[in-house]
Amino acid sequence: MQKAIQDALNEQINREFYASYLYLAMAAHFEAQSLDGFAGWMYAQSEEEYGHAMRILKYMLERGAQVELKAIAAPPEEFGSPLDIFKQALAHEQHVTQAIHALYKLAAEHEDYPTMKHLDWFIEEQVEEEDTVGRIVDRLQMAGDDRAALLMLDSELAQRSGEEESDEA
Incomplete structure (x- = not known):
């Protein structure tokens, strides 16, 4: 694996671990x-992001690449309302999507076809991530200041099983 790809994948591992920490x-x-x-939804999301980091880490090891774990930045201490938090989560997922696309482009430029194939899964995953979080943002906007609607959505999100990522790592 070329050094540029290896370095970019190591950066993506860090992004995924940060995402796990952020959602935690x-x-x-x-x-x-x-x-x-x-x-509960955020705990499950944190575990999912950890799984994404591990998926890349294991791929790198399969390819004989050097894994370099870097310090993980501290997440914010204050978040605001549920709507504010999910807007932050959506912005973060959009940032991760851009990073995955840049990584795919780099792999294509270096003709690293195995990495491109590996990243296909992440590209599809990010479409799902943005859609899911975006829909929650939409529903929180619809709920507005209605506490009953907020509690209903809270109850609905409690149904997330965490088993959605069984093919993950």
């Missing part, structure tokens, strides 16, 4: 607010 902080915030459904 969001989960803790929701749990402290007694919004257990939102918290």
